[in-house]
Amino acid sequence: MEIKAPRGTRDILGEEVALWQHLEEVVRRNAHLFGYEEIRTPVFEHTELFARGVGEETDIVQKEMYTFTDKGGRSITLRPEGTAPVVRAYLEHGFFVRDPRVRWYYLGPMFRYERPQAGRMRQFHQFGFEALGFQDPACDAEIILLAWTIYRELGLSDLSLELNSIGCPLCKPHYVRRLREYLESRKDALCENCKRRLVENPLRVLDCKNETCQAVFREASFPSIQDFLCTECRRHEERLFSLLKRLGIPFVVNPRLVRGLDYYTRTVFEVKVHTLGAQDAIGGGGRYDGLARALGGPEVPGVGFAAGMERIVLLLERSGFPRKGTFRVYLAPQDEEGEKDLLALSQVLHEAGIPFCLDFASKNLRYHLKRAQKMGVRFVVIAGEEERKNEGFSLKDLVSGEQMLLSREELLGRLRKERETC
Template identity: 50%
Template sequence: MAIQRPKGTQDLLPGIIEQWQYLEETIRSVCREYGYEEIRTPMFEATELFQRGVGQTTDIVKKEMYTFQDKGDRSMTLRPELTASVCRAYVEDKLYGQPQPVKLYYIGPMFRYERPQSGRFRQFHQFGVEVLGADQPIVDAEVISLVWNLYKRLGLSGLEVHVNSVGCPVCRASHREQLQEFLISRKKDLCNDCQERFDRNPLRILDCKNPSCQEVTVGAPTTRDTLCEDCSTHFEKVLAILGRAGVVYRVNPRLVRGLDYYTKTAFEVMVEEIGAQSAICGGGRYDKLVEEIGGPATPGIGFAMGIERVLAALQVQNKLPEEKPKQFAMLIALGEKAQIEGFALLTALRSKGIPVGMDLLGRSLKNQLKSANRQGASLAFILGEEELDRNVLVIRDLTSGEQMEVPLNDAVEEIFMKYQRGV
């Protein structure tokens, strides 16, 4: 039996990978405009980083991480998310010594042992940004604005930002007390996970997708009810800036996000038409995370979006480029000597950045022309023994069928000019 790829993973083949490249190129363009620089961190980290950074009570840490002992008997984990890794790099590489804030973005694979389903994989890919070293409301608004404008650039419609404030440790303590008081008589109706969260992190109960838990928490006090003056003022300023910038948002008091490190602003971007899992981006502020993993007190905010989820939304709305990039030309070399000379010509053309293909199977002229048409080439460069004897190259327009001859010694410059003109 042939070996198959692991469950929950996928092969990204030609014809599909161009869509990924289109999305990634758009992401990089928007990030440059906003002044964000790319960071790349290891695929695996010490397990303790995620235990401390993501939170012991999260489903990610409790159920979903790919953790292993290395040959030095150290516990390592394939990264399930990247915010904790970026914060670790910020501390370890002393980025706090640079002018603040530090504005970073990343694109790469993450790993979680989840039940594979539509749009959800065990190896999945995320784009995200992190801003470290600034706690002003305008920073929150910029981060949300960046992803909003990215989606607009991609042509997505039906977008809505859901935003909330989950408060700070001061006002969260008050909310925790009120929430536990509300739930104590209903605790037996919560799912097993939420019964465990009741004492350790009751806020996460509001985020549970279990229908019974959602029913139990109807009417429960929200974080908005207990915000301190500082958190309330911060949140109102964020909303004012977003509204003035034209970002369509809705305050969702039940939005708490799934990770322990969030403080103050939390948000998700929702899009219509992709089913029950309509969130295509989520993030928020995490002003205590850098300190939690051993660094100096440093405010931070960021988001992550699933590449697969965004591509699915673009597919549903017919906003993806459909065609493969076309080959500019194909070199058709007939005979061994023509192949040698043709390959030298091919190398010279490619060195000038001209995309030119060449038959590698020694097929006939007819079959090579068919192959050139299938690959969408505009031109065919024909070189055989007769052309070599006369020191010429035949250039055939594959649309009109017209052809011309150019001296072989002048062919590179002639073709370069045609390429520049888009001929």
């Protein structure tokens, strides 16, 4: 029986890797410019971390986590999201005492048992930013600006930003009570999942994509959390709106936006690209001022953002992002002495920062030329008996068909010039 990758996972091969590397480079560069340092957390954690942090009643915890018992009898879960592990690390290493304000970013795989579809896998990848210790809405604006900057630098268009506030422990309970009353009066129109959520956590109902439930949410009399915000939450939201307008970032208020995790307070937001269809969100986040306490630590304000990388790569592919833009030289030996000459040349190319590929599979020039064309390489450096007689190398341009005999110094000068114009 042929062994294949498990459903919901995939290999990233060949030219597609360039898209991922480009995305990762843009994320890392902007993280550095905004003053965020990288953090790397384990890919599995104690299950309790996500049960307490993400929320017992969320779909992630109840249906989507990959959870198993290890040989020590401990319940372990492959991380389904990145924020709870970051806050766990912040608490475990005592940052709330020695350095309470941190800005961190991460990139890596996450795991959720979902139905695989375009841009959504069971092993998927996220990049995210977390700012801990900052209460001011200016930090919310900075996180949104950072996300917006990355998307724009990637060349993504048709972006929209949706914002909402889901209140704080003072005002949210009043809205939840009113929401439950309203939904109870229309219970017959709700799907079975929402009837269950109505008992456990009414806010989770707003995540439902079922059309009959969506019709209930669109009713004019449907209660809006915007009408229940306390003075402090209202002030926080208005300050954020003012900052985003100053930054020139367009947004709309979506009073039904709650996000799928229980740790959010006040600000929640999503960035969408409508060309993706129904699954149009390419990232989102918000404020989670109560998460550290839920994990057993002190009160620590926090705000963050995360984006699914598969969907962004899909958008880059659709936009015609050039995959073969990397300059590289193909080294083609014609005999054993040619291999020695090209091995020595490869050291010089490495020191000069010129990428190369040296193929030992054959001494046949036709093989090498076909191989270089298949790889998308333009320049082939040939080393054989004729080149040794002239103490140089032949350089063949596969685009123009031109071939010339050059000394090593001339060859390096030509390749440096070509690399700069590539």
